[in-house]
Structures are given as structure tokens and as C-alpha cells.
Amino acid sequence: xxxxxxxxxxxYSYVQKHCALSDISFSVKKGEIFSIIGSNGCGKSTLLHLIxxxxxxxxxxxxxxxxxxxxxxxxxxxxxxxxxxxxxxVFQNSDNQLFCPTVxxxxxxxxxxxxxxxxxxxxxxxxxxxxxxxxxxxDRPTYMLSGGEKKRVAIGSILTMNPDVLLIDEPMSGxxxxxxxxxxxxIFQLNEAGKTxxxxxxxxxxxxxxxxxxxxxxxxxxxxxxxxxxEILADTDLLIKTNLIQEHxxxxxxxxxxxxxxxxxxxRH
Amino acid sequence: xxxxxxxxxQTNEEHxxxxxxxxxxxLSFIDRTLKSIAELIKIVYFQSDTASRRxxxxxxxxxxxxxxxxxxxxIISLNRQISSQFFISAFFFVLIISSGVNLAFIYxxxxxxxFFFGFLVVAPAALNFITDGEIILNIVHFKKDLSFWIYHxxxxxxxxxxxCLVVLGFYMKVANSLTLTLMIVYTTPFNEIIKSLRLFRxxxxxxxxxxxxxxxxxxxxxxxxxxxxAMKSRWWRNTRESQMxxxxxxxxxxxxxxxxxxxxxxxxAMSARGYTGAVNISYxxxxxYPDIAFLVFFLAIGVLCYFI
Numbered sequence: 001x002x003x004x005x006x007x008x009x010x011x012y013s014y015v016q017k018h019c020a021l022s023d024i025s026f027s028v029k030k031g032e033i034f035s036i037i038g039s040n041g042c043g044k045s046t047l048l049h050l051i052x053x054x055x056x057x058x059x060x061x062x063x064x065x066x067x068x069x070x071x072x073x074x075x076x077x078x079x080x081x082x083x084x085x086x087x088x089x090v091f092q093n094s095d096n097q098l099f100c101p102t103v104x105x106x107x108x109x110x111x112x113x114x115x116x117x118x119x120x121x122x123x124x125x126x127x128x129x130x131x132x133x134x135x136x137x138x139d140r141p142t143y144m145l146s147g148g149e150k151k152r153v154a155i156g157s158i159l160t161m162n163p164d165v166l167l168i169d170e171p172m173s174g175x176x177x178x179x180x181x182x183x184x185x186x187i188f189q190l191n192e193a194g195k196t197x198x199x200x201x202x203x204x205x206x207x208x209x210x211x212x213x214x215x216x217x218x219x220x221x222x223x224x225x226x227x228x229x230x231e232i233l234a235d236t237d238l239l240i241k242t243n244l245i246q247e248h249x250x251x252x253x254x255x256x257x258x259x260x261x262x263x264x265x266x267x268r269h
Numbered sequence: 270x271x272x273x274x275x276x277x278x279q280t281n282e283e284h285x286x287x288x289x290x291x292x293x294x295x296l297s298f299i300d301r302t303l304k305s306i307a308e309l310i311k312i313v314y315f316q317s318d319t320a321s322r323r324x325x326x327x328x329x330x331x332x333x334x335x336x337x338x339x340x341x342x343x344i345i346s347l348n349r350q351i352s353s354q355f356f357i358s359a360f361f362f363v364l365i366i367s368s369g370v371n372l373a374f375i376y377x378x379x380x381x382x383x384f385f386f387g388f389l390v391v392a393p394a395a396l397n398f399i400t401d402g403e404i405i406l407n408i409v410h411f412k413k414d415l416s417f418w419i420y421h422x423x424x425x426x427x428x429x430x431x432x433c434l435v436v437l438g439f440y441m442k443v444a445n446s447l448t449l450t451l452m453i454v455y456t457t458p459f460n461e462i463i464k465s466l467r468l469f470r471x472x473x474x475x476x477x478x479x480x481x482x483x484x485x486x487x488x489x490x491x492x493x494x495x496x497x498x499a500m501k502s503r504w505w506r507n508t509r510e511s512q513m514x515x516x517x518x519x520x521x522x523x524x525x526x527x528x529x530x531x532x533x534x535x536x537x538a539m540s541a542r543g544y545t546g547a548v549n550i551s552y553x554x555x556x557x558y559p560d561i562a563f564l565v566f567f568l569a570i571g572v573l574c575y576f577i
Contacts, residue, residue: 015314054498078285085284089502095527096495101519110503127275143523161503162282193279 001029002065004165004196005051010060012046020046022221024060030164033187033197033210035229038217039243044200045092047217048167051198052089064165085114088163092170094154098142103134103153106142110161124160132156147174155183159190166190168199172206184209204244204261208233218242236260309490315374319455324368326452330560331461332468337567338453339469344571345445351434353577354441360570361448368456375455379447387443388436395432398422402431459483481535488531489524496520 005028012021021043028034036044049055050062053069062069064083074080088110091097100106104125111121129135132152137145142153151174158166171187172180187210191197201207207214211229216238218224224242225232232238239245240260247258320327326334345357365372394400396408404427415422454462463476463483 015311052502082284096492097499099496099500099520101515143526162277189274194281
């Protein structure tokens with residue numbers, strides 16, 4: 001499989017002061033699910049901002065299908081259109097992602113920008129609304145939605161563009177179990193349909209569900225390890241070191257004791 | 270929820286990166302505005318960064334710095350000697366260097382603002398029909414003097430030496446006041462500046478409102494930045510103006526509603542911690558001896574500047 005996204009030795013600092021990423025390198029193959037995991041503040045969201053060409057690295061290079069993504073290359077309107085059509089980004093905070101007055105407006109915005117006709121844009125919006133069960137919200141202003149509804153609309157607004165690559169920042173944040181299960185199934189289906197998925201999370205259950213290739217970011221903003229889900233989840237020392245698991249105190253009857261979380265380590269059928 | 274993917278999502282579209290016209294995309298007005306609002310975050314980061322360094326002024330108590338600020342503003346305003354203004358400038362320059370604040374950052378702002386508010390506004394005062402004196406540069410030459418009503422225009426209009434000194438003096442006053450204010454702002458954490466205003470009997474409720482406003486502006490800037498990114502990630506062609514209007518209107522409503530929700534949440538959080546209408550801001554930290562020494566030193570320099 002060809003590499004669709006290549007990240008080579010990138011570093012990024014906020015205000016040229018606070019290091020967010022340091023010497024990060026990896027590549028993502030076409031059609032795979034790739035997870036970026038790490039504790040809070042390790043630079044996961046910044047990394048997705050860089051891959052989607054919203055921020056630009058201080059050093060290093062990011063390529064999409066072999067083309068360098070730089071501030072200059074994205075000033076070329078044709079290349080910018082091609083790149084934005086190809087990569088869809090679902091933000092962690094859906095509230096800030098939704099900027100159109102209504103849900104329907106949000107869903108048709110992308111296809112219209114791509115130059116699709118209003119009919120096609122509407123057709124796509126209807127299909128996505130039906131799939132995500134948000135057709136009852138079509139004329140509702142986005143600020144009047146609940147957290148879960150906002151997340152679904154945010155995902156829908158990207159899906160109507162039908163991008164090749166989906167960047168999903170913390171997909172499970174703010175979702176109830178029903179929405180979580182639905183979203184996991186949706187990600188599987190999109191991946192089976194040929195979409196490349198790059199997601200960030202600090203929920204190890206998700207890594208276990210997808211059994212994807214995983215990049216572990218350390219609290220020092222570096223790549224600590226890249227490997228498959230099974231070997232990463234089996235490396236307890238690595239997970240403790242990167243602050244992805246910690247001992248927790250709990251009770252059994254009258255007895256309190258501490259141990260590491262076991263739900264994903266002993267996942268059995 | 271139906272789990273079946275719509276047909277269009279089951280196919281991968283061919284996206285072309287070729288275009289017959291090689292167009293360069295430039296930032297629109299709204300794009301630029303949103304970006305500049307987002308830049309506010311950088312300024313806040315910069316301020317908190319310089320205020321937390323271990324420089325000379327950073328170690329001085331905020332209350333002492335507030336007295337220093339108001340005292341020197343008074344000295345700068347009352348003093349008419351240009352030599353004193355130059356002495357004050359040199360003193361501030363030394364303080365900025367010893368506090369480790371980026372000189373270019375402060376003086377860039379000072380030069381630009383002083384040019385508009387300290388030079389352009391009083392520039393006509395350099396001319397001989399406003400400030401009488403020895404002409405050092407002729408501008409216009411009429412055949413004879415012109416007089417009408419209470420006005421008198423001399424036959425030669427030019428820049429006078431005395432006029433230049435008036436303009437220079439005013440420019441120095443504005444530049445020094447700005448340098449002083451920026452120097453204090455960039456070496457003192459925002460919350461300390463606000464707390465120190467209690468010294469001047471500013472009502473606690475007023476200070477609380479300023480603190481909340483500052484915090485809210487920061488949150489607003491973060492929200493705006495993220496929204497800007499979200500727009501940029503889906504907005505790769507020039508959007509039609511009518512559509513743009515709708516988006517901007519939507520964002521204004523969104524921000525207004527968000528502000529309202531935040532206001533209610535903050536009020537509840539304050540009530541939950543015992544707020545009943547009266548605000549008590551304590552300043553538990555005591556002024557130390559080095560702070561008093563600094564205060565005496567600053568006041569002495571100020572008096573010296575006044576009498577130079």
C-alpha cells in the first residue's frame with residue numbers, strides 16, 4: 001500500500017516558546033486506521049492541525065500523496081482545493097467547528113464549496129442526516145444542539161465532502177455509550193469503504209477496538225514508539241511512562257486497593 | 270441510527286490538483302480579521318511569559334509598580350524640560366534591559382503610537398503662525414501678510430525652532446508615557462495589576478468585572494481561532510458574499526449565546542462559593558523591604574527628573 005501521509009522530522013512550538021511537538025516522523029498508508037495516542041497536552045491535536053495544513057511546522061516536512069504541504073503550496077488555489085477536498089478534519093470541540101446558521105447549512109457547505117450542484121449537495125446532506133439520525137434537526141441552529149448532536153453534525157459536515165482521509169480528534173469525547181458504539185461502527189465502515197482514518201485519543205479501549213497501527217506520543221512531545229495495537233497495549237511500562245495508564249484506588253466491599261486498569265489488558269470473549 | 274453508508278461515501282472520488290488557471294489564493298478581509306483576533310492569544314502568551322521572567326521589575330511588588338506608574342505619569346506630564354524627558358527615556362531604557370523584555374517589541378509599539386498621537390496631532394504647532402519664533406525652514410512665501418477677523422497669516426510660513434521644541438517635547442511626553450505603561454504591563458501578571466488597583470480605592474466589584482472581562486476576551490479569542498481553523502479546513506474557495514454574511518451572522522449569534530451561557534455558569538459558580546453581592550479581594554502578600562527600597566529609589570529618580 002502506498003503512503004498517503006508522510007510526516008518527516010517535524011517540530012512545532014507555540015509562540016516560538018512552548019514546544020508542542022519535537023522531531024516527529026511517521027507515515028500513514030492508504031486505507032489504514034492510524035491512531036495517535038498520548039496524555040493530555042502531549043501535542044496530539046497540534047499534530048492533526050499540522051497534517052491538515054492549518055498550522056505549519058517550524059522544521060521538517062509533511063507530504064500528502066507525495067506533495068509537500070506548506071503555506072506556499074496551499075496558496076495555489078487549485079492545490080488548496082484538491083487538498084481540502086481530500087482531507088476532512090473533525091475537531092475535538094464540535095462547538096467551534098460548526099459555523100453555519102443551521103444544521104442543513106452546515107452539511108451542504110462543504111459540497112457547495114467543492115463546486116457540486118445544489119441538488120447533489122442536498123442529496124448528500126439528506127443521506128448523511130438519515131445515516132446519523134439527525135434529519136429532525138435539519139433547520140435547527142447549531143448552538144441549540146446537545147453535545148452528542150453537535151458531534152454528529154460535525155462528523156456529518158465532513159462526510160458530505162466525501163474526503164479520502166479523515167482526521168478525527170478525540171472521537172469519543174463527550175459521547176454517551178450509544179453514540180460511541182455508533183461512531184466506532186461508522187469508522188469501521190468508512191475504513192472498509194477505503195477511507196484512511198487518522199485519529200487521536202487517550203482512550204486505550206479505542207485502540208483495542210480498532211487494532212490499528214499506533215504512534216505513542218510522550219509527555220516530552222516526541223514519538224515514544226510506533227507499533228501495532230497488540231504490542232503497544234501489552235507494554236505496560238510504556239503506557240505508564242507515557243501517562244496513559246495509572247494505578248487507581250477502588251473498593252471491593254470493605255477492602256480498598258490499587259492496581260492498573262485491566263479492562264483492555266484482559267479483553268476476552 | 271442507520272448503519273448503512275450512503276452510496277456516495279462508499280466510493281472514492283477523484284480529486285484533481287490541476288487547474289487551467291494558476292490562481293494564487295489571497296486572504297479575504299474577514300479571513301484577515303479573524304486571524305488578527307486569533308493573534309491576541311499570542312500577545313497574551315507573550316505578556317504572561319515576560320511577566321514571569323526573573324528580571325528587575327518582575328521582582329518588584331505590583332503595588333509599588335502601580336505607584337511608580339502613576340507617579341511617573343504625573344512627572345512626565347508636568348515636566349516641560351526636554352532634557353528631563355530624555356533622562357526619563359534613558360532611565361526607562363535601562364529598566365527595560367534589566368527586566369529582560371524584548372526592546373524591539375516595546376519600542377516598535379511606542380514609535381508607531383507616538384507618531385500618531387504625539388507627532389501628527391501637534392505637528393502644526395511647529396509652524397510660525399502657531400508658535401512664534403526663529404524660522405529655520407521656509408515652506409510658503411506670500412506677497413504680504415494676510416489678516417482677517419482675529420486671524421493673522423504672516424507672509425512667510427515656516428517651521429520655527431521654538432515650534433520644533435514644542436513638538437519634540439510633546440512627542441517625548443507621549444513616548445515616555447507609552448514606554449512606561451508597556452514596561453509595567455509586560456513585567457507584571459495581569460491579575461497582580463488588577464489587584465494592585467485596590468490601593469487606589471478602585472471598587473472590588475469593578476476589579477472583578479475587569480478580571481472576568483479579560484478572561485472572557487481570552488476565551489473568545491481561542492474560540493475565534495478554532496472557528497477560523499474550522500472554516501479554513503472546509504473553505505478553500507472564495508465564498509459568495511451573501512453566504513459569508515450568513516456565516517458571520519451565525520457566528521455572532523453563537524458567540525452571544527456562548528457569552529450568555531458563560532455568564533450564567535460563572536454566576537452559579539460564584540454563588541456556590543458563597544457570593545452574595547459583595548466582593549472581597551484580599552491582598553495577603555505583604556510589601557517587603559526590597560520593595561520599599563525600590564519605591565524610595567523610583568520616587569527619588571522621579572523628583573530628580575522633575576528638577577533637572
